[in-house]
Amino acid sequence: MSLEAKVVAIIAANREKQYEVTLESDLVADLEIDSFDKLMILSALEDEFGITVDEDDFSQIKTVNDIVTNLRERYPEVEEQ
Amino acid sequence: MELEQFYGRLVLDRSLEVASGWNPYYRKLESGLAERVSVEGREMIDLASNNYLGLAGDPRVKAASIAAVECYGTSLCGTPVATGSIDLYRLVEEQLASFVGLEDALLLPSGYQANTGLFAVIAGKEDLVVVDHYAHSSLVQGIRQAGCKIRPFLHNNLEYLEKVLNQSAGRYRQIFIVTESVFSTEGSIAPFKEIVELARRYEALPVVDDSHGIGVIGAGGHGVLEAAGVQDYPGIYTASLGKALANAGGVIAGKRGLLDYLRYYCPHLVYSTALAPAALGGIAQVLTLIEEEFQDIRERLWRYKEQLATALTGAGFMIAPSASAINSILAGEAVETLRLARRFYEHGVLTTPFVPPSVPANEGRLRLIAGAHLPEDTMEKVIQIIAKVG
Numbered sequence: 001m002s003l004e005a006k007v008v009a010i011i012a013a014n015r016e017k018q019y020e021v022t023l024e025s026d027l028v029a030d031l032e033i034d035s036f037d038k039l040m041i042l043s044a045l046e047d048e049f050g051i052t053v054d055e056d057d058f059s060q061i062k063t064v065n066d067i068v069t070n071l072r073e074r075y076p077e078v079e080e081q
Numbered sequence: 082m083e084l085e086q087f088y089g090r091l092v093l094d095r096s097l098e099v100a101s102g103w104n105p106y107y108r109k110l111e112s113g114l115a116e117r118v119s120v121e122g123r124e125m126i127d128l129a130s131n132n133y134l135g136l137a138g139d140p141r142v143k144a145a146s147i148a149a150v151e152c153y154g155t156s157l158c159g160t161p162v163a164t165g166s167i168d169l170y171r172l173v174e175e176q177l178a179s180f181v182g183l184e185d186a187l188l189l190p191s192g193y194q195a196n197t198g199l200f201a202v203i204a205g206k207e208d209l210v211v212v213d214h215y216a217h218s219s220l221v222q223g224i225r226q227a228g229c230k231i232r233p234f235l236h237n238n239l240e241y242l243e244k245v246l247n248q249s250a251g252r253y254r255q256i257f258i259v260t261e262s263v264f265s266t267e268g269s270i271a272p273f274k275e276i277v278e279l280a281r282r283y284e285a286l287p288v289v290d291d292s293h294g295i296g297v298i299g300a301g302g303h304g305v306l307e308a309a310g311v312q313d314y315p316g317i318y319t320a321s322l323g324k325a326l327a328n329a330g331g332v333i334a335g336k337r338g339l340l341d342y343l344r345y346y347c348p349h350l351v352y353s354t355a356l357a358p359a360a361l362g363g364i365a366q367v368l369t370l371i372e373e374e375f376q377d378i379r380e381r382l383w384r385y386k387e388q389l390a391t392a393l394t395g396a397g398f399m400i401a402p403s404a405s406a407i408n409s410i411l412a413g414e415a416v417e418t419l420r421l422a423r424r425f426y427e428h429g430v431l432t433t434p435f436v437p438p439s440v441p442a443n444e445g446r447l448r449l450i451a452g453a454h455l456p457e458d459t460m461e462k463v464i465q466i467i468a469k470v471g
Contacts, residue, residue, distance in 0.1 A: 016214065016236055016441070032442040036221070040214065040233040047248050 003078060007068050010044050023065040031064075045071070049078045097436065101419035105426070105434050113138050116456055120431065126459055126466075128389075128449040129431040131324035133297050133406055134371070134378050135454020142327060142366045149362025156357050161188070161344070165355020173361050176368050177332050181295065181318055182306050186334040187343055188361075190353045192292050192321025195331030197223035198349025199288070199319060202342070204229040207254035211245050211285070213237065213271065215264050218439075220290055224259065236264075239275050246283040256285040262294035262305035266435045266446045268403030270298070273309040280316065287316035296325025296367070297382070297406055302375040328363040330356045378453045382406050385451035385460055392464040393449075396471025401446065409435075410447040418445030421470075428466045 001009075004023055011031065012021045019031050027033040033041070042053050049071070057074055061067055071078045098104040112119040114137040118127045136142050149169060157165045170188060178186035189195040200223035204210055208229040212220060215236045224231050230253065235241045242258065249256055258280050260271045273289060280287040291304045299307030302325075306314055317339070322330040333343060343350065371378075389408045393400050399411040412418035415436035422434040425447070435446040451460065 014235070028442075034438065034441065036214065036233055037441075039231065040235075043232045043245075047245075 003071065004065075004068050006048060007045070007064060007071070010048055011041055011064060011067075014041050014044050021064060023063070023068065025064045026062060027064070028062075041067075049075065051075045051078065097415055097419065101416045101423070103419045103423040103426075105419060105422045105432075108431075114452070116454070116459060118431065123429065125426075126430050126455070126463055128425075128451055128463065129433045130452070131293070131450060132327060132452040132454070133325040133382060133450060134302075134327065134367075135452040136325075136367050136370060137327040138454070139327075139370070141370065142363050145366035146328075146359040146363040149358040153358035155359070157355055159355065160351060160353060161355045162351055167355075167358070167361075169358060169361045169365070170355060173364050173368075174332075176365055178334055180368050180371075181291070181304055181320075181334050183314060183318055183334040183336075185337040185340040186332050187340045187347075187350065188322075188356050189331040189333065189347075189350050190356060191329070192290075192319065192323065192331035193219040194349040194353065195319045195321075195333050196220050196290060197226065198347045199317065199333055199343070200224050200227040200229075201349065202347050203227075203317070203339075204255075204257060206230075208257065209249055209253040209255075210257045210259055211242065211249070212259040213261065213264075215266070215269075216259060216261055217265065217290060217292070220259055220261070220288075237269060237271055239272060239279065242276070243279055243283075246279060246285060250283050256283065257288055258285050259288045260290070262289055262291040262308070263298065263405040263407070265293050265407070266440050266448065267401035267409040268293075268405040268407030269401070270294075270308075270404040271305075273305050274311055277309070277311050277314065277316070287314075288319070289316065290319045292319075292321035292324055293405060293407070295320045296371055302371045302379065322360070322364055326364055326367050328367065329360040330364070381453040382451075385453065385455065388460055388464065389449055389451055389467075392467040393471070396467050398467075398471055406450060408449045410449070412445040412447045414443050415445050418447055421447050424470045425466070428470055430463060430466055 008021045025031050046053055058070060109121050110118055114127055114130055114132045117124045153167055157167060159165045174186045174188055189198060196219035204227040206228045210224045210229050211232045211234055212224060213236055214233040232245055234245055258276055263270055277287050289305055295304040296302050318334040320332050322328050386406045401409040401411055412421050418434045418436050422432050425432045433448040440446055
């Protein structure tokens with residue numbers, strides 16, 4: 001499974017309601033993600049990829065694709081998972 | 082210029098009020114909680130307060146508060162470590178511990194301070210707190226301020242919780258599992274017996290906030306531990322005393338050794354003026370009344386809850402599934418939630434609207450709680466109003 005597909009799946013699995021999650025989904029406008037939701041998703045990413053993320057690294061993200069890009073740039077080891 | 086920037090940054094956003102044409106918050110009440118309440122010159126029916134058992138205006142509770150003031154005055158003007166630790170204070174702590182079935186209890190000035198004060202002492206950066214996604218602000222703020230690792234889990238989702246525990250075991254000094262018993266915005270109830278079992282299996286410590294459960298759930302109204310049938314509870318219990326218990330203050334209960342520690346190291350307790358005698362006298366009386374009269378009170382409380390639920394669904398409202406005495410209308414966007422609250426208000430009914438950040442975006446809730454003190458004809462009136470508003 002590609003990194004993109006993993007991130008999409010993790011976000012979908014960490015929402016109370018069902019959303020159609022795509023790489024282009026806006027985290028707030030489309031997926032209604034607040035700061036506590038984001039914390040849950042980042043924790044799930046940590047578990048999935050065996051990394052420890054800094055919340056501040058994800059403070060500016062807007063879309064699902066931003067998460068993927070951020071992971072690639074800051075945690076290149078995720079590609080090997 | 083710098084001060085202008087400071088004050089300019091802290092200006093209240095009134096866009097929701099403008100869009101809905103309504104501000105339901107800080108409405109001025111000119112009475113106590115009785116069959117009718119007076120709000121800005123109007124007689125209204127109160128379905129907004131947490132006066133579940135209807136004891137806030139009970140003459141016996143008022144008399145007990147007055148008697149405590151007669152005996153001890155209005156305040157001990159000191160913290161519990163100083164002059165605040167009167168015999169009545171300790172008596173109420175013991176009474177509360179016995180009521181919920183734990184070794185010891187500790188009184189704090191509010192439920193909010195009980196939760197924030199607790200985590201300030203028990204958790205640190207080496208610890209993990211796994212907390213229900215819908216947990217109350219006081220729990221989340223307390224956990225965040227403790228500086229520990231925090232992991233929300235999907236609401237009441239045991240499978241998700243166990244997965245987190247399984248992945249986290251052995252990586253932290255202590256893992257805490259934190260939840261509410263009754264979730265206040267919609268009335269869902271935590272599967273607490275199963276949570277305690279998971280905690281035992283993974284050597285985690287459960288913490289439950291029973292603010293909307295104490296005095297309401299359990300066969301005798303003793304709260305979540307009784308309702309869930311939890312024996313030898315190994316964890317920590319907190320609650321507000323300003324809801325069904327109809328007074329003020331908060332409580333932390335659990336193992337005596339921990340509470341003795343908190344008595345000296347919880348700054349929210351040590352540096353706050355002790356709970357006032359009026360509240361202490363009132364709490365003691367309410368606990369006695371629950372022991373003596375809960376079966377009658379409970380029958381009315383749950384009957385009214387069901388009547389409201391039937392009326393709301395009959396009027397076309399979608400309501401949240403609730404296993405507690407709470408009914409919550411799924412009201413959608415924040416603006417629509419406030420508009421609905423306004424419609425009830427205009428028909429003479431006070432309700433509680435919840436909008437973000439208290440609830441997720443576009444998941445506004447309008448909460449209605451019918452206290453057990455309301456007369457039957459008031460409930461009939463409420464049902465008629467619901468049909469009109471729907």
